[in-house]
Amino acid sequence: MNYEPTSEMEAADMIRQAAGTGMPLAISGGGTRSGFGNRVRADRALSTRKLSGIVSYNPAEMTMSAKAGTPMAEIEAALAGNRQMLAFEPMDYRGVMGTSGEPTIGGVFAANVSGPRRITAGAARDHLLGIRFINGAGEAIKSGGRVMKNVTGLDLVKLLCGSHGTLGLLTEVTFKVLPLPPAAATIVAFGLDDAQAAAAMAHALAMPVEVSGAAHLTESVRYRFVGSSHPEGAATVLRLEGLPASVAVRAEKLKAAFAQVAPATVLDHEATEKLWRDIRDVKPYADGTQKPLWRVSVAPMAGHQLVAALRLQTGVDAFYDWQGGLVWLRMEADAEAEMLRRFIKGIGGGHATLVRASDAVRAVTPAFEPEPAPVAALSARLKEKFDPKGIFNPGKMG
Amino acid sequence: MPETIAFLEPKPSVLARRHQIVEDLTDILPPGCLISEKRGLVPFETDAFIAYRQVPLAVALPETTAQVAAVLKYCSRYGIPVVPRGAGTSLSGGAIPQSDAVVIGLSKMSGILDIDFANRTATVQAGVTNINISEAVSADGFFYAPDPSSQLACTIGGNIGMNSGGAHCLKYGVTTNNLLGVKMVLFDGTVIELGGKALDAPGYDLLGLVCGSEGQLGIVTEATVRLLAKPEGSRPVLFGFMSSEEAGACVAEVIGSGIIPVAIEFMDKPAIGICEAFAQAGYPMDVEALLIVEVEGSEAEMEAMLASIIEIARRHGVATIRESQSAAQAALIWKGRKSAFGATGRIADYICMDGTVPLSQLSHVLKKTAEIIDGYGLRVANVFHAGDGNMHPLILYNINDPEDAARAEAAGNDILKLCVDAGGCLTGEHGVGIEKRDLMLHQFTQVDLNQQMAARAAFDPQWIMNPSKVFPLEGRPAA
Known part of the structure; x- marks a missing residue:
């Protein structure tokens, strides 16, 4: 039997009970990233699916609060109705992971999912203003708020964002939205x-x-x-x-700068x-395969060096976002985790996350970059707190 | 001097060992890096929250991360409180020491270590001033975005400690949004690195937790920050209104319309008078409220945005519109705004509030603030970041009159509670420090605070790092 609480209080009760008997819970939203991380x-x-609904949305204040299990489709529709958006462009993982179901807003923040506009607009964590969550003792905790600037107390909002459900169950999130x-x-x-x-690009x-x-x-990949x-x-x-006039002027400038090095064209809206x-x-x-897929984050100028080094050693296909700093790598055969992580150290550091692979590969490959010992010790102490x-x-992040 | 905010009781065991501690730290640090004479310690007794003072036991001014680590290792071994300090510009008392504490000042670590234009990052030591970073990269067309008013003096280490903001945060975000990595020393001398030149880091977002932790999780010694390309042009425009309500409504409509200027700054009549007298920036003197709205981009883009903003301002009965005609004039407009705190300090002592409220509450909160101030028989000047609802009422008082000072503090507390009750928070960019520490339970439950304190204890189980700050002294975990 799985837990699907319909209120924060119910979620807290379930968690308190589970804590009482030491029963581990697999935390999820819509489950569209269910293969992400370690087993x-x-x-x-315990799914937040039934903790759903937009709690408040004030377009003039550019903020929205929603329960964690609210489907992204619902959030995006409400925003589009007011010509607003989530500026961090969260990725939809269903294609590459071969999953179904509905991604939720809680899942997006729990995994700190950010897209191409990350380079200027910031990541999901930069847009999350406030949270409510249940800690491992079953207590409901609030952090942050609903205003744009807030330095009151420790920023647990950032800590919970990207913690993949290992520190607490997000029940409600309040975030910044921006005009389309x-x-x-x-x-x-x-x-x-x-x-x-x-x-x-630089x-x-x-x-x-x-x-x-x-x-x-x-x-x-370009023809795709x-x-x-x-x-x-x-x-x-x-x-x-x-603004239209401004985009036109800037497009001309950029095209002129590029025309000196390569044939260039402009795509419309x-x-x-x-x-x-x-x-x-x-x-x-999003190829329907189990070929190992890595998400690599390095300094922008280091991405291509990494790929060049890998190409000499193994079968790899890759393309770049974030000015070259986000590398999507598909290995043709082995995951090559050890080699990949060694090469990343060699080009000045960064990290690799295994997004997709066969069960056999995932069983023996740490999905997240191992942390240096003193940082890992800190993370472990935080988890314990x-x-x-x-x-x-348990096990997901370490 | 008011006595309402308590510091932790000094540890007798530490005070008793004072001479030994000074001797040991003298051995640990190179010559000239330790201050222990009373006369030398006095300049460190307070910060920009001048109402409170505590002379520290000693001040260490290390030159390297290794020296910071050595001092921390020593202090943690003997349970000696440590108070980190950048330039001492905190408005919330974040850098005020305590009598049994060793202050670790980062002023000697002020080097720029690496500027990497292709990756758009700068790596600097924590004692570098905020403005130094932008100045170092300006000729190449870049800048570092967060710009606190104290940017000439304040250090990047202090900015990280407080997650500082500034006037241009509306578009570019605050420190945490522009910070990519740190090297820091934990309470026991362990040196760790978080983040780097990549846009995200593996594992928990410890960098996000450290930023704004007010020196309680460790001491940052180096930082890697994001650089941005300078806009083609920028232009501040002054909008004068006959009432604060009209100005507030105008701000809300500009933001709601989908135009996001780089900055929207608000001043009320007292603030306009104070700033104009100091900077002669050409502020209109016959209005009740002034907005400085800055747009940036190409000439075409600025024109288009300004046209829309002017149209909205007209709908709200704007009385005066003044566009800056030159770079010099634009600089003067900003000089007036950024010197608001200093200029106010010339006419009176003041405490600066920092509550942030939802935009829809601006007018209401301004009105209530005036009522509170009247009720205490005080004066106030309002100057703040309106675009993001970050209010800065400056409560004027006489620091040498204890009753006046107590009234100012009480009025400040009422205003901050008002901000929280209006759906906002106690502090938008200055930090909790000691100033707002005892109001934390107005915004959070004890359970919320317990979780924060538990996270804090994961970094500093001994509670030696800046221990009198942020969390109310009652309700802390037993040592």
């Missing part, structure tokens, strides 16, 4: 190799044109994103958003929306 060793599942840009365009430069693309982000997305779609009517080769894409949704959702690797009985998602 959870739990007797029962009225216009958007994408400048596409063709035929750059990975290193040239990294340099070009150059674009140094220009005063407010690039809101910078990705490099390597030759092997942009059609064959365009020139050959890899596509380096830069997104501009804002509609094509831009589709392209960046596909980048966000890692469309080329929030979940003394170790009942929340």
Whole structure:
């Protein structure tokens, strides 16, 4: 039997009971990222699915509060109705993970899921203003609030965001929303190799044109994103958003800067929306396979060095978001965790997360980058302070 | 001097060993890095929350992370309280020492270690001033976004401690949104690194927890921050209104319309007078409330945004609109605003509140603030970040009159409670420090605070790091 509490109080009761008997719980929202992280060793599942609904939405204040199990579709529809959005562009993992169901807002924040606009707008954690959660003792805790600036007390909001349900059960989240840009365009430069693309993206982000997305779609994946009517080769894409007149002016500037190094074209608003949704959702690797898929986060200029080093050693397919700093890597055969993590250290650090792999591979591969001993010790002490009985998602993060 | 905010009782065991501690720290640190004479300690007795003072036991001014670690290792061994200090500009008393504490000042660690334009990061030592970072990268077209009013003096280490904001946070976020990594020393001298040049880090968001932890989780010695490309242009415009309500309603409609300026700053009549007298920025003197709205981007973009904003302002009965005509004039407009606290200090002593409220509550809170201040027979100047609801009422009083000081403190507490009751919080960017510590239970339950204190104890089980701050002295876990 699984738990599906319908109120915060009910959730707290269930957790208190579970803590009393030391019964581990697998915490989930809609379950669309259920294969993410290490295998959870739990007797029962607790889902926030029935803790659902928008609690308050004030478009003029640019904030929304919703219960953790509220489907993303419901949130996005409400926002679209007021021409607003979640600026951090959370990715939908269903494609790459081959899962079904409805992603929830609680799940998005529990996993700190952020998309292409991360480079300018910040991550999910930067937009989360307040939370309510149940700790491992079954106590309801509030942190943060509903205002844009708040430094009152320790920022447990950030700590819980991205903790994958291992520190507490989120029951309600309050977050910042932003106006939808009225216009958007994408400048596409063709035929750059990975290193040239990294340099070009760095150059674009140094220009005063407010690039809101910078990705490099390597030759092997580019046709999954942009059609064959365009020139050959890899596509380096830069997104501009804002007022129509301003986007037009900035697009000209950026295109002129690019035209010196590669043939370049401009995609309109509609094509831009589709392209960046596909980048966000890692469309080329939503391939129905179990091939190991890694999400690698490094310094922007280091991404292409990592991929070049890996290509000499193993079969790998990759493309880049976040100005080159977010690398989506699909291994053709082995996960190569040890090699990948060694190479990441060699290029100046960062981390790799195993997003997808066969059960056999996942069983022997730590999904998250192992932390240095003193940091791991701190994390363990924190876990103990929030979940003394170790009942929340045991094993998931470590 | 008011006595309402208590510090922890000094530990007799520490005070008794004072000479030994000074001797040991002298051995640990290089020559010239320890202050222990009374005359040398006095400058460290307070910060910008000048109503309270405590002379510390000693002040350590280490030059390296290893020295910070050595001092902390020593202090934790003997249970000696430690108070980290940047430039001492805290408005909430975050850097005020206590008589049994060793202050660890980061002022000697002020080097810029690495500037990486391609990755858009700067790595600096914690004692670098906020403005130094922007100045170091300005010629190459970059800047560091958070810009507290004290940015000429305040350090990045202090900014991280308090998660500092500034006028331009409306668009660019506060310190935590612009911080990529830190090197820090834990209570027992362990050195750890969190984050780096990548946009996110593995595991729990310890960096997010450390930022704004008011020196209670450890001492940050180095930071990697995000650099941004400077906008093509920026332009502040002054909007004068005949009432604060109109100005407040205008702010709410600008934000609600989907235009997000870089900054929307609010001043009421007393603040306008004080700032104009100091900066001669050309502020209109015949209005009740002033908004400084700054937009940035290309000429076309600024024109378009300003046209929309002006239209909204007209709907709210704007009395004066003044666009800056030159870079010099724009700088003057900002000089007036950013010197508001200093300029106020020339005419009276003041305490600066920092409550933040939902935008829809701005007018209500301003009105109630005026009533509270009248009730205590005091004066107030309001100057604040309206775009994000971060209020800064400056309560004017006479620090040498204990009754006046007590009234000011009581009025401040009432105003902060008002902010919380209006759906806001006690502090938007200055931190809890000692100033708001005893109000924490107005915003949080004891259970909420217990969880925060438990997280704190995961970093500092001995509670030696800045221990008199943030959490009410009652209700703490038994030592």
